[in-house]
Amino acid sequence: MEFLLLLGAPMLGAVLLTVLGAHRRAPDLNVGCSLLTFLAACALTARVISQGDLLVAREQFFIDPFNVFLVTLTAFVGLTTSLFSRPYMMIEAQHGRLSPGRLRLYHSMYQLFMFTMLLALTTNNLGLLWVAMEAATLSTVLLVTLYRTPASLEAGWKYFILCGVGIALALFGTMLVYFAAERVLGGEGVTALLWTHLDRVKGELEPTVMSLAFVFLLVGYGTKVGLAPLHNWLPDAHAEGPTPISAVLSGLLLNVAIYAVVRCKVLVEGSLQSPLPSQMLMGFGLTSVVLAAFFLWRQRDIKRLFAYSSIEHMGIITFAFGMGGPVANFAALLHMTVHSLTKSAIFFAVGHATQKSGSQLIENIRGLITLSPTVGWGLMLGSLAILGLPPFGVFASEFLILTTAMREQPWATPILLLALGVAFAAIFGKVQPMVFGETTARRLPHPPALLPVFVHLAIVLMLGLYVPPYLADWYREAALLIGGQ
Amino acid sequence: MSMAGTPLDLQILNTLAAVLLLLSFSMLAQRRIVTLVNLLATQGAVLFLATLLLAWRTGEGHLYLSAGLTLALKVIALPWLLHRLIRRLGVYWDTEPLLNTPSTMLIGLLVVIFAFGLAQPISALASTATRSTIGIAIAVILLSFLTMITRRKAMSQVVGFLSMENGLFFGAMSTTYGMPMVVELGVALDVLVAMLVLGVFFFQIREQFDSLDLHHLESLREDE
Numbered sequence: 093m094e095f096l097l098l099l100g101a102p103m104l105g106a107v108l109l110t111v112l113g114a115h116r117r118a119p120d121l122n123v124g125c126s127l128l129t130f131l132a133a134c135a136l137t138a139r140v141i142s143q144g145d146l147l148v149a150r151e152q153f154f155i156d157p158f159n160v161f162l163v164t165l166t167a168f169v170g171l172t173t174s175l176f177s178r179p180y181m182m183i184e185a186q187h188g189r190l191s192p193g194r195l196r197l198y199h200s201m202y203q204l205f206m207f208t209m210l211l212a213l214t215t216n217n218l219g220l221l222w223v224a225m226e227a228a229t230l231s232t233v234l235l236v237t238l239y240r241t242p243a244s245l246e247a248g249w250k251y252f253i254l255c256g257v258g259i260a261l262a263l264f265g266t267m268l269v270y271f272a273a274e275r276v277l278g279g280e281g282v283t284a285l286l287w288t289h290l291d292r293v294k295g296e297l298e299p300t301v302m303s304l305a306f307v308f309l310l311v312g313y314g315t316k317v318g319l320a321p322l323h324n325w326l327p328d329a330h331a332e333g334p335t336p337i338s339a340v341l342s343g344l345l346l347n348v349a350i351y352a353v354v355r356c357k358v359l360v361e362g363s364l365q366s367p368l369p370s371q372m373l374m375g376f377g378l379t380s381v382v383l384a385a386f387f388l389w390r391q392r393d394i395k396r397l398f399a400y401s402s403i404e405h406m407g408i409i410t411f412a413f414g415m416g417g418p419v420a421n422f423a424a425l426l427h428m429t430v431h432s433l434t435k436s437a438i439f440f441a442v443g444h445a446t447q448k449s450g451s452q453l454i455e456n457i458r459g460l461i462t463l464s465p466t467v468g469w470g471l472m473l474g475s476l477a478i479l480g481l482p483p484f485g486v487f488a489s490e491f492l493i494l495t496t497a498m499r500e501q502p503w504a505t506p507i508l509l510l511a512l513g514v515a516f517a518a519i520f521g522k523v524q525p526m527v528f529g530e531t532t533a534r535r536l537p538h539p540p541a542l543l544p545v546f547v548h549l550a551i552v553l554m555l556g557l558y559v560p561p562y563l564a565d566w567y568r569e570a571a572l573l574i575g576g577q
Numbered sequence: 578m579s580m581a582g583t584p585l586d587l588q589i590l591n592t593l594a595a596v597l598l599l600l601s602f603s604m605l606a607q608r609r610i611v612t613l614v615n616l617l618a619t620q621g622a623v624l625f626l627a628t629l630l631l632a633w634r635t636g637e638g639h640l641y642l643s644a645g646l647t648l649a650l651k652v653i654a655l656p657w658l659l660h661r662l663i664r665r666l667g668v669y670w671d672t673e674p675l676l677n678t679p680s681t682m683l684i685g686l687l688v689v690i691f692a693f694g695l696a697q698p699i700s701a702l703a704s705t706a707t708r709s710t711i712g713i714a715i716a717v718i719l720l721s722f723l724t725m726i727t728r729r730k731a732m733s734q735v736v737g738f739l740s741m742e743n744g745l746f747f748g749a750m751s752t753t754y755g756m757p758m759v760v761e762l763g764v765a766l767d768v769l770v771a772m773l774v775l776g777v778f779f780f781q782i783r784e785q786f787d788s789l790d791l792h793h794l795e796s797l798r799e800d801e
């Protein structure tokens with residue numbers, strides 16, 4: 093029931109918003125659908141906590157601690173983003189950047205995008221996971237090009253082709269998994285792509301085929317995670333699309349892609365009994381962290397800056413999952429949560445900051461704090477949080493990852509520390525003059541919605557100081573489920 | 578593998594696979610976009626015949642369905658959509674490729690050898706009658722990839738992309754007689770939606786630049 097509502101609400105929302113078009117109430121309906129989705133996700137969580145794992149619709153869907161936590165996070169950020177986007181898109185329309193037709197496209201695609209992500213998270217079928225990931229790309233391509241500027245068209249094209257090709261490789265990987273599974277699970281065919289069944293027999297899957305499959309899956313889904321050197325689409329898509337979309341791309345889609353990688357890793361690792369998948373994840377992760385940290389210095393566009401920061405954090409998470417083991421997995425899951433919350437909060441603040449300055453260029457955004465202290469402080473606190481300053485949650489997860497790395501992969505620790513330091517200097521140096529100093533900002537026709545920013549940051553702060561026991565249990569259970577080592 | 582001991586239907590299947598590979602090579606060399614789309618449609622038709630033959634040979638019901646899907650989507654719908662787009666947009670020729678044709682062909686040959694090397698362990702384990710064609714499927718995928726890399730026009734890249742999808746489909750068929758039906762339907766839906774999105778997208782690009790040449794889309798650089 094809850095489950096049906098979870099997938100039904102965004103799907104229905106997409107249809108309704110397409111029909112309604114640019115109705116005055118369309119933004120409210122968008123918020124309503126997101127709220128309904130979030131409530132369904134909460135109910136589902138309560139049920140999984142009380143009754144354990146859930147298999148629905150002839151085992152095509154399943155919910156365990158690992159994905160239910162991501163489902164809730166996705167639904168929550170989806171809700172707050174829809175709250176933020178209400179005034180944001182109204183202001184954009186008033187500034188003449190959007191026509192009613194494009195607002196209709198925006199709202200219906202927003203809900204469709206939520207649907208595809210929730211589908212990807214809850215499906216038990218590796219094939220459907222692929223279909224949902226591809227659909228998530230397709231539903232956002234036209235959102236990236238919403239403004240129809242040359243730069244946005246270029247970003248959209250890059251996004252489409254790079255992710256399309258990447259994900260085609262993942263399909264080949266999925267095929268190989270199916271091939272390996274069919275030999276073990278027999279000719280039933282239908283069950284051979286179900287993750288729960290694969291998980292049960294992972295020890296018997298043919299190692300050579302599975303390792304080949306993992307290469308394709310990692311490169312394929314890794315493109316969507318934005319792992320270097322496959323990250324080219326990410327900064328462009330984040331910078332050129334409307335800001336609410338940057339927030340959900342960065343805060344949610346990347347998480348979903350990592351989720352797909354980790355699900356595959358569990359299977360491959362069980363089959364191979366060798367550290368190859370872990371090493372590949374660590375390698376890709378570290379490369380992304382280092383590369384992104386140095387590219388941060390050269391950014392002149394505020395949204396590109398934080399897009400590169402997302403690549404960096406995805407690298408950290410991938411590295412942590414690569415190390416494996418209960419502690420590193422726990423830290424990676426925590427980092428996924430806090431990164432998602434912090435980064436979307438930052439994008440909310442950045443969105444209003446660019447509207448106030450009329451430019452996305454860092455040098456044109458100055459002295460936010462004089463005209464609107466809330467936007468200024470939101471951006472400042474968000475940046476400090478994402479840079480891993482205590483007492484925010486990012487500090488806690490990065491600290492855990494670094495201490496685990498010191499124990500298990502000592503060689504990687506200095507590289508990580510260096511990259512974090514470089515990133516700190518780059519981002520802090522650029523954000524500080526944007527917030528303080530002489531102002532260039534103007535007033536906006538609608539009051540911005542800044543509540544989501546502070547709600548997100550408050551949760552991140554709480555997670556840094558104190559992780560509630562039930563939440564910790566939940567993470568622990570998920571971390572064990574992912575296993576490793 | 579000696580052809581003498583192979584049943585006739587398998588011989589035909591192997592021939593069809595070889596035709597598929599040849600088509601990929603001709604796509605690599607072809608610069609006229611209309612011909613490129615026709616080659617893609619032919620590739621779809623060969624794929625359709627191969628699936629049909631395999632369905633008949635194995636008696637697997639879902640293969641008939643996916644053969645029907647191939648016919649509807651890859652032989653009729655997509656080429657029709659592409660031809661319409663070409664006419665409406667007036668793009669008939671691709672410009673000089675990034676690499677000249679002879680060197681592209683040479684790289685293509687190396688790619689095929691690599692593909693067969695990659696297919697070796699999979700073929701050795703596969704129990705399907707079509708296991709010898711897995712290498713060809715991988716070669717088609719990689720050659721399409723090469724087509725995408727060496728082309729400048731958005732339209733040729735899309736044809737490369739779709740040909741890659743054909744290769745994937747053929748791969749699924751030769752290794753496991755296709756994927757489960759839900760997945761195949763989902764993939765087909767995604768491809769169709771992708772084409773529609775692209776159609777919209779092309780018009781946006783044209784409206785903005787008056788051309789579909791991708792060098793207009795090169796202003797965003799990594800370091801900016």
